[in-house]
Amino acid sequence: MRVVIAEDNVLLREGLLLLLASAGHEVVAVAGSGPEIMPALLEHRPDAAVLDVRMPPAFRDEGLRAALEARRQIPGLPVLVLSQYVEESYATELLAGGTSGVGYLLKDRIGRVDEFLDALERVAGGGTALDPEVVAEILIRRRDTPLDTLTPREREVLGLMAEGHDNATIARTLVVTERAVHKHIGNIFLKLNLPPSDSGHRRVLAVLAYLAHAPQD
Template sequence: MRVVIAEDNALLREGLVLLLNSAGHEVVAVVGSGPEIMPALLEHRPDAAVLDVRMPPTFRDEGLRAALEARLLLPGLPVLVLSQYVEQSYATELLTGGTSGIGYLLKDRVGRVDEFLDALERVVAGGTALDPDVVTELLIRRRDSPLDSLTPREREVLKLMAEGHGNATIAKDLVVSERAVHKHIGNIFLKLGLPPSDSGHRRVLAVLTYLGHTPPA
C-alpha cells in the first residue's frame, strides 16, 4: 500500500512513517502543512491518504479541506482523517459525499497499532472506519430522529455498522449469530424507511441517517 501522510506534529509524523513501514506499506510522501497536501497527492496518487484535520498555516481545517478536495480531484481516493478531539461538524462534512473509503479517527487510536492498521485497511478496501468515540458523540447529540424507533440492540448494530464493521464482526462483538445480525439490519432498514435496493446502498443510507444526514434521493 502506498500512503501519503499529512501531519504537522513531527513526533507523530515519524511514528506514523515507522508504523506503516513496519507493517509493509510504503510512505511515498510526508508533508507538514495544508498547502503541501494536494500537490503531494496529485504527484504520487497513493493508495491512501492519512491526513491531520488541523494543519498549518491556520490550524483550523486545512486537512479536512484537502480531504474533501482530494475526493473530488482523485475520485475514490481512500482518506483516513486524524483529529485530536471529536469534532462533529468535521466528521459530518467529511461523510456528506458518502461513506465509501472514508475514515475518521481520534489520534489516540494511532497508539493502538492493530486498531489503526485495521481501520486503514478497511478504508482502502472501500469501507468506513469511524472512531467509536466519534460515533458515540454523534449519537448523543441526536434528538427527535428516525433512530428513536430503533430498539437498543438495533442501535448497537447500527453503531457498529457506522464504525465500518461487517456482519461477522458485529455478530462476534455482540455475541450473537450472523443470522440475528442480518435480521436486526433488516429491521433497521424497515424502520428508517430506506428504499428497496441493493443491501450495500441501503447500508450506506442507514449510516448516513445515523450520522445526521438526509439520505440522498
C-alpha cells in the same frame, strides 16, 4: 499500499512512518502543513491518504479541507482523517461527499496498532472506518429522528455497522448469532426508511449516508 501522510507533529509523523513501514506499506510523501497536502496528493496519486484535521498555518481545518478537495480532484481517493477530539461536524462534512473509502479516527486510535492498520486497509479497499466515539456522538446528537425509535440493541448494531464491521464481527462483538444480527439490521432499515439489502457493504454506506444527512439540533 502507497500512502501520503499529512501531520505537523514530528513525533506522531515519525511514528506513523515507522508503523506503516513495519506493516509493509510505502509512505511516498509527507506534508507538514495544509498547503503542502494537495501538491503531494496530485503528484503521487497514492492508494490512501492519512490526514490530520488541524494543520498549519491556521490549525483549524486545513487537513479536512484538503481531504474534501482531494476527493473532488482525485475521485475515489481513500482518505483517513485523524483528529485529536470528537468533532462531529467535520465527520459529517466528510461523509456528506460520499462514504466509500472514507475514515475518521481519533488520534488515540493510532496507539492501538491493529485497529489503526485495519481501519486504514478497510478505507483503502473502499470501505469505511468511523471511530466508535464519533459514531456515539452522531447518535447522541440526532434527536427527533427515526433513530429515536431504535432499541438499545439496534443502536449498538447500527454503531458497529457505521464503524465498518460486517455481520460476523458484529455477532462476535455482541455475543449473539449472525441470524440475530441480520434480524436487527432488517428492523433498523425498516425504522430508518432505508431499503434492506443483502450486501453488508451497501448497508453500511446507506446507514452512514443517512447519518451524514440527518438534520441536527
